[in-house]
Amino acid sequence: MINLEGKNALITGASRGIGRSIALLFAEYGCNIAFTYINEDQEAADITAELQAKGVRVLCIKSDAANFAAAHEVVKQVVDAFSKIDILVCNAGITHDTLLMRMTEEQWDDVLNVNLKSVFNYCHAVTPQMVRQRSGSIIAMSSVVGIGGNAGQANYAASKAGIIGLIKTLSKELGGRNIRANAIAPGFILTDMTLALPEATRTEMIKIIPMHRYGETDEVAKVALFLASDLSSYVSGQVISVNGAMG
Ligand SMILES: NC(=O)c1ccc[n+]([C@@H]2O[C@H](COP(=O)([O-])OP(=O)(O)OC[C@H]3O[C@@H](n4cnc5c(N)ncnc54)[C@H](O)[C@@H]3O)[C@@H](O)[C@H]2O)c1
Secondary structure, three states, rough: OOOOOOOOOEEOOOHHHHHHHHHHHHHOOOOOEEEEOOOOHHHHHHHHHHHHOOOOOOOEEEOOOOOOOHHHHHHHHHHHHHHOOOOEEEEOOOOOOOOHHHHHHHHHHHHHHHHHHHHHHHOOOHHHHHHHHHHHHEEEEEEEHEEEEOEHHHHHHHHHHHHHHHHHHHHHHHHHHHHEEEEEEEOEEEOOOHHHOOOOHHHHHHOOOOOOEEOHHHHHHHHHHHHHHHHHHHOOEEEEOOOOOOO
């Protein structure tokens, strides 16, 4: 029932983790993939080959999602190569965790720029194209802590809460143009981002997850697939939690 044949997706931050799983799952359903990343050249080359092996077109671009002009340049490159963009997944994100009292201005700015301003950058660049197409699905990666907050993550939680406000607003501005915008709020998903947490923190986290386990990246990707496809044709302005009943 799900068919993304002939569709084109642009995914930010897909060299690893959740973005990588989304790219691979979309490609399973025939979707051409353009993706960005920031540092991981080898991983980006590996996933490019993996995607190509699935028979879809692939465009891999190293680009800082926090940079407004660079985001617009990426979108131009994708439109030049693929002619249209049906699905935008704003997934790129970072953490710089510490208590607010100890947080530097740079830690605040970096996280807000990479996590929240990047969503503005890409939505700003892609939506004129989607308006011309009179269709599009925008998906942004929020977080359980964007809904409930978390000690030690004031910058991250604020950025993820900001995404929800931005996406809900976009869904209202563009609903009449047949463009949908939704957010996903993952809980604790095992990726390089969460593996960087101390072992003790990870063990504590398991205790507060009612399903008593971490989420897998493909469990988030499956929700992104639903939001990208026609299965969710009347779903817009929503935040879908993928968190094992946490929060
Ligand atoms: N892992 C979790 O438990 C979890 C929970 C909730 C939300 N999220 C969100 O999901 C998204 C993916 O997280 P992940 O765990 O897969 O992270 P990850 O660290 O494994 O991967 C992050 C990806 O973003 C890219 N990236 C980072 N900074 C970038 C920049 N400035 N420009 C372009 N790309 C950039 C990296 O190249 C990489 O591909 C993030 O937005 C994260 O905040 C993750």
